[in-house]
Amino acid sequence: MTKVLVPTVCPYCGAGCGFFISVEKERATGIEYMPDHPVSEGALCSKGNAALEVLCHQERFTSPLKRKGEGWARISWEEAIDLVAKGLGDAIKKNGPGSIAFLASSKCSNEENYLIEKLARLLGSPHVDNCARLCHAPSVVGLNRTLGAAGMTNPIPDIASSKCVFIIGSNLAENHPVISRWIHRAKDEGAVVIAADPRVTHTSWMADVFLQLKPGTDVALLNGMAHVIIKEGLVDRDYIAQRTRGFEELKESVGDYTPEKVAEITGVPAGDIVRAARAYAISPASSILYSMGITQHTTGTDNVQAVSDLALICGHLGKPGTGVMPLRGQNNVQGACDMGALAEFYPGYKKADDSETIRYFSSAWRTEGLPLGPGLTATQMIDAAGTGDIKGMYVVGEDPANSDPCSHNVHSALDNLDFLVVQDIFMTATAQLADVVLPGAVWAEKEGSYTNTERRVQWSCRAIDPPGAALSDLEIVCKVARSLGLDFYYPDAASVLAEINRTVPQYAGITRERLERDGLVWPCPTVDHPGTPILHSSGFKLAEGRACIVHVPYRPAAEVASWDYPFILTTGRVAVHHNAGSMTRRSPSLISREPDLYVEINTADAARLKVADGDEVTITTPRGETEAYARLTDKVKRGVVFMPFHFPGTNILTTDITDPEARIPEFKVAACKISRRD
Amino acid sequence: MPVYIDISRCIGCRSCEVACQRVHGGSGHVNVHFVGDSASVPILCHHCEEASCTMACFSGALYKDGDKTVFDVEKCTGCGLCRLACPFGVVWTDKIAHKCDLCEGLAEVPTCVTTCPANALSTDFDLASRRARARAARVAAQGGRR
Structure with missing residues (x-):
């Protein structure tokens, strides 16, 4: 054998x-x-x-399905593709190409995402996005503005050479466990680790300084740290003078953020703010790691800008052991964004509202009439589906009915569509609302390149065939495109990557032949370029090569605790589950370890609510209510409760108020009330 | 040669549990216990020098082989005395006994050691203390913590 x-x-x-x-x-x-x-x-x-x-899961889709009454009928690929072509085609004919929208997938390969956004734009619709909208859209907007590039600036192993690791709004010990080994290695070499989070977590276990801030007060904390650093003269004056602009405005705007005032806003003792600020500024190489705790706020873009301000005034960029590191949540969310599956960008972060971009891709794709963007974002598409402005949607490997906030509204919006086609591997809550379901493949059943959080492009090989009649997502997208009259003849992922090499400058040198074992880190402009693990080492891709320090005032979260809704609900992930849970909740060895939705309540709050550990409680917000088991703990402070978002109940509660620029919903702050179920 | 644990590194991600279960046909031999709000510790067979389980095992299924406590499935009667004898609760009996076998015949290094994302597990008795000594030396050389 x-x-x-x-x-x-x-x-x-x-x-x-x-x-x-x-x-x-x-x-x-x-x-x-x-x-x-x-x-x-x-x-x-x-x-x-x-x-x-x-x-090898038994619930995998093995054939295309169409809705039949209350249930489903298995159909052939020919019939399924005809239905999709008719559904999307009719919407375009009746209401124009702007009436259809596409959700690409941060689970799919670069090649697949490239084809999905190309399909959308060749059909004339600017509306293509992916679930980066729900995780790192503020990083894309904020870091592009301040640093001129949205990716992680330094690679993961580089964290080991850091002398101060500042982790804010990331529970990486549970969500990106392998990064812990690099932080421990830095600690072994004498690094100070600072963690800021509303909860005591396994990440804070690694920290020398732990700042337990109130949800939504990150800007105040970061401004407070900047205040201390500037006041004590710990800034890198040469770096500020040579590489940045906007320092004087920042200096003025953080003047009021004294540690005492910030302590009042954030709940973090003033002494700890000073300690953290000094440790970060004094160290010869400090890195900042952040994640959804920074981005999933109505102030997400502000938070990201405040993070990069801190790095800029201390000159902690462009060298080993430094950097601003947005940790990406999904295997290819970085790649999906690079490939232009974003409402405001064509591939390679070419601005969708720039006519030069349209000219560039019109010639690259030999076509005319490409839509000028920006299109609707993932969150706006759902609203537009609700109002009837979007008539048809093609959703690949995403589950907005579960992962978007305020999920009752999402359900009725998707229900309101004339035509919904979902391409996925399991019957997700979104697939249940579809007219046609197309059976896709998981990572091991197809080949392609994936870009991890540190911009490392790696090739993943096909191990086995998809189950039954399921096909690789690349084949399916090509079939759909051809049925709509487009010239999509790509025999394999390598042929798509060859086109990406021609159209996306950052990927120009990342050819199939070069993607062996260690992969390559973009930007990689030519076939003999070694890749660029550390960004910004010789200036920034902004005017005059200077980074922008953008001063941001602290704004409170959209929702605050009130008499009716006295608790602040914050959401996040646990080690054994992943995102909307459609995979991990079906995985026996994972679901058995965390089988039910729970809510963490501070023991003192629980005593007042007469709730004991394990009691069933109802959590209510103006959007709806959910049941969960109470978990009594001092991990959360009084007045704050936490729920993991891997179960359908959680996002019934969250608010759909979004960041005004990045359009990310505020998953991390919702006012709620809790009562015991009797 | 048991698996040693550096508790300061354990992040409670339970990958040792899932990995052990994966390579042992569904029955794992390591359990992560959570202590307080953020500490956690994987608990598995210590391969004791004077192993109570081997003394309790009248059929000779559990016995010492050098510094390992090994298990011969053919001889196990499933009586459960080993489970009662183990002072650490790391021998289980589901019809027959099972416990950490250090992945003998399955992998060169125990699976939990390789898979541990935080490098909290090792087969090197001295590793955790070497790390601690190196940290202390560095801090002393710098003239104290910053």
Whole structure:
């Protein structure tokens, strides 16, 4: 019996760990670790270890489906593609191409995302987006403005050479577990670790200084730190003078943010703010790691800008051990954004509202009439579906009915569509609302490149065939495009990557032949370029090569605790689940470890509510109510409660008020009330 | 040669649990216990020098082989005395006994050690204290914590 080891990239978080799938007789029989992988060094978290459980799952789609009364009928590919062509085609004919919208997938490969956004734009619709909108849209907007590039500035292994690691709004110990090993390595070399989070977490366990701030007060904390750094003269004057603009305005605007005032706003003791600020500024190389705790706010873009201000005034950029590191949540959310599956960008972050972009892609794609953007964002599409402005949607590998805020509204909006086609691997809440379901493939059933959070592009190989009649998402998108009269003849992912090499300058040198083992880190402009692990080492891609320090005043979150809704609900992830949970909730070894939705309540609050550990409680916000088990803990402060968002109940509660620029909803702050169910 | 744990590094992600279960046909031999609000510790067979489980095992299924406590499935009667004898609760009996076998015959290094994202597990007795000594030396050389 011959056993073949096929190298793949983990389908869960953005760390991009590699592992081998052992294949015997065309069946995946096990996982083998990859000790020479540059990021994971053979390690895998619980989700990675359980990945094969999804691969061979009995609930996988094995044929296209169409809605039949209350149920579903299995149909042939020909019929399914005809229905999709008719559904989308009719909407375009009747209401114009602007009436259809596309959600690309941060679970799919670069090639697939490139084709989905190309399909949307060739059909004339500017409305294509992906769920980066719900995680790092503020990083795209904020970092592009301040630093001129939206990616993580330094690679993950580089964290080990940092002398101060500042983690804010990220529970990376649970969400990107392998990054912990690099932080521990930095600690071994004497680094100070600072963690800021509304909750005590496994990440704060690693920290020397822990700042437990109130949800939504990040700007105040960061401004307070900047205040201390400027007041004590710990700024890098040469760096500010040579590489930045806007320092004087920042200096003036943070003048009021004394540690005492910030302590009042954030709930963090003034002494800790000073300690953290000094540790970050004094160290020869400091890095900032952040995640959804920074971005999922109505002030998300402000938060991101405040983070990069801190790095800029201390000159902690462009060198080993420094940097601003937005940790991406999904295996290819970075790639989906790079490929232009975003409302405001064509591939390679070419602005969609720039006529030069349209000229460039008209000639690259040999077409006319490409839509000028920006299109509707993922969150706006749902609103537009509700009002009837969007008539048809093509959703690939996303589950907005579960992952978007205020999910009752999302359900009725999707219900309001004339035509909804969902391409996925499981019957998600969104697929249940579809007219046609197309069975896609998971990572191991197809090949393609994926870009992890540190911009490392890696090739993942096909290990086995998709189940039943399911096809790779690339094949499906090509079929749909051809049925709509487009010239989509791509035999494999490599041929799409070859086109990406021609049209996306950052990927120009990242050819299939070069993507062996360690991958390549973009920007990689030519085929003999080694890749660029550290950004901004010789200036910024902004006017005069200078970064922009953007001063941001603190604004409170959209919702505050009130008499009727006295608690602040904040949401997040746990180690054994991933995002909307459509994969991990079906994975026996993961769901058995965290089977139910729970809510963390401070023990003192629980006593007042007469709630005991394990009691069933009802959590209510103006949007709706949800039931969960109470988990009594001092991880959260009084007045704050926490729920993981891997279960359908959580996003019934969250608010759909968004950041005015990045359009990300404020998942992290919602006023709620709690009562025991009797 | 048991698996040693650096508690300061454990992040409670439970990947050792899932990995152990994966390579042992569904029954894992390590459990992560959560202590307080943020600490956690994986608990697994210590391969004791004087192993109570081997003394309780009248059929000779559990016995010492050098510094390992090993298990011969053919001899196990499923009586459960080993489970009662183990002072750490890391021998289980589901019809027959099962406990950490250090992945003998499955992997060169125990699976939990390789998979641990935080490098909290190792087979090196001295590693955690070497790390601590190096940290202390560095801090002393710098003239104290910043």
